Amino acid sequence: MSTNDSIPSGFIETLQSYVRERDLPAAALLQEMSRDLESPSVSALRFCDLLQAVWEQDPVSALGIRLGLSGQPRQFGVVGYMVSSCGTLGQALARYQRYQDLLQGGLIARSRLKDGVLHMRWTQAVANTPLASEFSLAVFVALCRVLIGRAVTPIRAGLPFPRPQDVGVYQALLGCPVDFERDAIELAIPAHLLALPISSKDPYLLRLLEQQAQALLAQQPQVEDRETGVFFQRVQEQVLESMKNGDASAESVAQALGCSLRTFYRQLRSAGYSYRGLLAHTRQTLARQYLADPALAQTDVALLLGYSEQSSFIRAFRSWTGMTPGEYRSQLARNQGNRAG
Template sequence: MGYVTSLFARKVVAAAGSGVNTAEVLSSVGIDPDGPWNPRQMIPAEHYYDMLERIADQIDVTDLPVRTGASMQLDQYGALGLAFKAATTLRASYARVERYARLWTSVVEYELRPATGGTLFILHRTGERRLGMRLSNEATLASAVSIARQVCPVPLTPMEVLVRHPAPRTIAAHEEWFGCPVRFEAELDAILYSDETLARSNILGDKGISQYLTTHLDAEMAEITQEPALIRQAKAAIAQALSEGAPKMAKIARILGLSVRSFHRRLSEYGINFQALTEETRRDLAEGLLRDESHSLAEIAFLTGFSEQSAFTRAFKRWVGTTPATYRKDISHR
């Protein structure tokens, strides 16, 4: 199961304004509406998408992603926000995001990629492109431009913004805020910048402070990427049992030497349930097996606990947003 920082949820709800019940919406995703804004408090990504879709049932969300992105402030991102400010150029700032985004989300990766006429800052997110994800992607792109404008010494305008999903009913607010063409149904979710823009010195860029902050961020990254021993052991046990079908919680608890009740409680302490852990294990195992050409799709379906290849294909498309065959073809060309 993927997670995102609660900061994003709070910002969306604030941008939605009086059209939604703030306390009710935040509580629905486990956020105390009266508690402090803590970017390190994480919520499941699927719950975040659910929340966005509930908001869409109550108000017109056409320009909500832009308003949300425009409200993002670097000071609210903790050490990563400070590192973004202290980087010497905008390219270096975005390189911090590319390297350390795992501190605020486990469902998005970023990439700086040379392109014709400049450089793309790309947002990579897999999964079904449901409404909640589409709104989140638009808000993320707007946020990326908003924080760049906070460090740039002159007015900043991208060359173009690319969005993979279809356009909303109007894109006037998007193009007005970005200040450039916004092209929907593109091949990527990305922002195209001129190399001149990315090379420009930041207002508060400081090489020494930047190095100090990146050392701190490296320590934070090491802390969050160390998966708890119980989770590692449970995933290994699930992976071993999958060839006999999706395992029962009681069986995995027994392998680990725990009662079902204790196993459930300890998983809850890490913010995950057994069903989600099994899904995550199946997905990780499937992606790994697809990188090995010696396994047929039918074999991979069996090894990940599916009785039929068609069921595996449907599940994989739900997880990643594409079929196993297409996924295997794409990674072979990377």
């Protein structure tokens, strides 16, 4: 695995906050962190160096655990926004694993359900120092806690380095027994937590959802039959929800609406729409809005629209507009430049 693996730079915010809260004499280090935060990602090796630098300023036990437990979804980059918009913790974790490469190229994760327990294990090819492993374990626990708005008490955890003398600190911070000298980072949580709804709120995500609502209003069809119109509106809302959860198929939407696929298609036809046409129209409308936002990378836009591959999004956008998303953005920039001139 390449040593050029990178992670979202947002994780550096937890280090900055810790240095400031502890009032550590590290002004130069804080400046370095601020510079690193100017980019959306940072190399995994660089992040390990920053963790080490904080530890040298404050060599306390289980420092990576302490830092990671203060993590927030926004620090996970676009993956954080994706999981924040899911309906349940189970949906969020499924999407987290689906897009794990966006978090770190050298991240390999596996999970399995057994006897009412979700067992997870993952390895990090580059960010594999003891401090980085501690941080990775704890920031994942913090993510789950913030998403469902309540404490997540693991059943057991494991770390891939020798057993330290002060094991009790690890167990006290995580609230569970912790094993060491494991082959991977490990975490076991009660499976019933997967059904809990997502309660986290994020201002940036809220803005995106508001854009979606505005787009829906703009494309409302003129349907004389009130019942048909209400059904169409419910379909639009569920399409958006299904895109966020990563499955915008007609089967998924129909099931969520509590009707058979045959009834679903029939009622859509009554409104003068096909599902394929509705989904494409919704995606095209939102794609134009998202691409006008410079804060969103093309990968982010593809994920928000429910595409698992950026190449699929590029092909679809070209079929709608005759240009790639990159060409569309360049055109927007030229138009804005002309207006400014």
